[in-house]
Amino acid sequence: QTNQSWGGRFNEPTDAFVEKFTASVDFDRRLYHHDIRGSMAHATMLERVGVLTVEERDTILEGLAEVEKEIESGQFPWSVALEDVHMNIEARLTEKIGITGKKLHTGRSRNDQVATDIRLYLRDEIDTLEAELIRLRSGMIELADREADTIMPGFTHLQTAQPVTFGHHLLAWQEMIARDHERLRDCRKRVNVMPLGAAALAGTTYPIDRHVTAELLGFERPAENSLDAVSDRDFAIEFVSFASLLLMHLSRMSEELVLWTSAQFDFIDLPDRFCTGSSIMPQKKNPDVPELVRGKSGRVYGHLVGLLTLMKSQPLAYNKDNQEDKEPLFDTLDTVKGCLKAFADMVPAIEAKADNMHEAARRGFSTATDLADYLVRRGVAFRDAHEIVGQSVAHGLERHKDLSEMSLAELRQFSTAIDEDVFEVLTLEGSVAARNHIGGTAPDQVRAAAQRARDALATT
Numbered sequence: 001q002t003n004q005s006w007g008g009r010f011n012e013p014t015d016a017f018v019e020k021f022t023a024s025v026d027f028d029r030r031l032y033h034h035d036i037r038g039s040m041a042h043a044t045m046l047e048r049v050g051v052l053t054v055e056e057r058d059t060i061l062e063g064l065a066e067v068e069k070e071i072e073s074g075q076f077p078w079s080v081a082l083e084d085v086h087m088n089i090e091a092r093l094t095e096k097i098g099i100t101g102k103k104l105h106t107g108r109s110r111n112d113q114v115a116t117d118i119r120l121y122l123r124d125e126i127d128t129l130e131a132e133l134i135r136l137r138s139g140m141i142e143l144a145d146r147e148a149d150t151i152m153p154g155f156t157h158l159q160t161a162q163p164v165t166f167g168h169h170l171l172a173w174q175e176m177i178a179r180d181h182e183r184l185r186d187c188r189k190r191v192n193v194m195p196l197g198a199a200a201l202a203g204t205t206y207p208i209d210r211h212v213t214a215e216l217l218g219f220e221r222p223a224e225n226s227l228d229a230v231s232d233r234d235f236a237i238e239f240v241s242f243a244s245l246l247l248m249h250l251s252r253m254s255e256e257l258v259l260w261t262s263a264q265f266d267f268i269d270l271p272d273r274f275c276t277g278s279s280i281m282p283q284k285k286n287p288d289v290p291e292l293v294r295g296k297s298g299r300v301y302g303h304l305v306g307l308l309t310l311m312k313s314q315p316l317a318y319n320k321d322n323q324e325d326k327e328p329l330f331d332t333l334d335t336v337k338g339c340l341k342a343f344a345d346m347v348p349a350i351e352a353k354a355d356n357m358h359e360a361a362r363r364g365f366s367t368a369t370d371l372a373d374y375l376v377r378r379g380v381a382f383r384d385a386h387e388i389v390g391q392s393v394a395h396g397l398e399r400h401k402d403l404s405e406m407s408l409a410e411l412r413q414f415s416t417a418i419d420e421d422v423f424e425v426l427t428l429e430g431s432v433a434a435r436n437h438i439g440g441t442a443p444d445q446v447r448a449a450a451q452r453a454r455d456a457l458a459t460t
Ligand code: ARG
Pocket: 024, 028, 084, 110, 111, 114, 318, 320, 322, 323, 324
């Protein structure tokens, strides 16, 4: 026999290296609060069904509350020899309250315990993240509303395509985040299912009431199948998938912020507090925050592949492999929280350089499609109109002139269908205002879309 809680059938102590190798307490101790909550609910349920007496239950609840205080004040004697957070807490409880502490684990296994702890922990983290997502979306919507009239070039292939409004571009970002938000809420439903009661894998012989425990812990329902309950980590993978998509979106936005702050674009300014300088080049102001967010997407994708691979060959039910679920999940949470905070703080502080954006949109023949559409309204077939405008652009390139800077006579060389009123469609303002339908870039549409987004956010 050894001094481990499971040492009864062992003839020699664990190898010193194996003890460290198999321990998880260094990283799973952050589950302590949820582990204690789970234990309190379990003890409460055990009393209700008559497995524990009222006195035993109260002794356990008080003991657990004291243990939690010890942990929070930094007094708790964490021990690697006790392997993980669960056995550390249980051993300390028993040290404090004696034999009653040993009754807490009745009808329970670390297998259903750890699965429950992670779900409780993740559920709280999801709720914190949701508040940040709402803050970010709301920042995007308000900035979009302020910039509804600001004209910038819209790009395809990163080449100037057609003028759009900056507000419209920002609402495109908001749509991405709104989908991520929806995915997070959906993921929460599957996180919020309770494994407790599955015990090691087959359930337990005690007359437990899983509905009581589920209700005490705020779970939607007990997990349906005990084998699945202890071995399912889909919920964690699903969360990391959500996180990967979110970071993919934040990374795309970061890339745009980096481009836009460059001297070559010069579309926006990011306040100094979100940037850093160079130790050698005194003139530098680098967009470190968006760059770092772009970079951090990689580690979260890594965790997604890591978790999928962790799970892919595991036979039912619990395997020690599952201990490897925590670090990728925790690191994903930390990373996403940091990136979201950075973005939610930074987005409302973006300063648009409206004149530069306008000038850039003017330089790239961005109203060429408007001229083609004008010709079509005058009875020219679209393909012919395309050709006519192409020739006008070639002429403009030669003379260094935008379409709107050409004289009527110059334009009429290419088509006599062109009249004086053409200049209304060749201006950037005319071009964006003409795209006046739901989902379009016209300033009025952007304002209406911002209002719809605000309303949708208020009712989520
Ligand atoms: N530390 C373990 C984990 O994180 C807890 C469950 C251990 N269960 C067991 N049968 N060894 O997965």
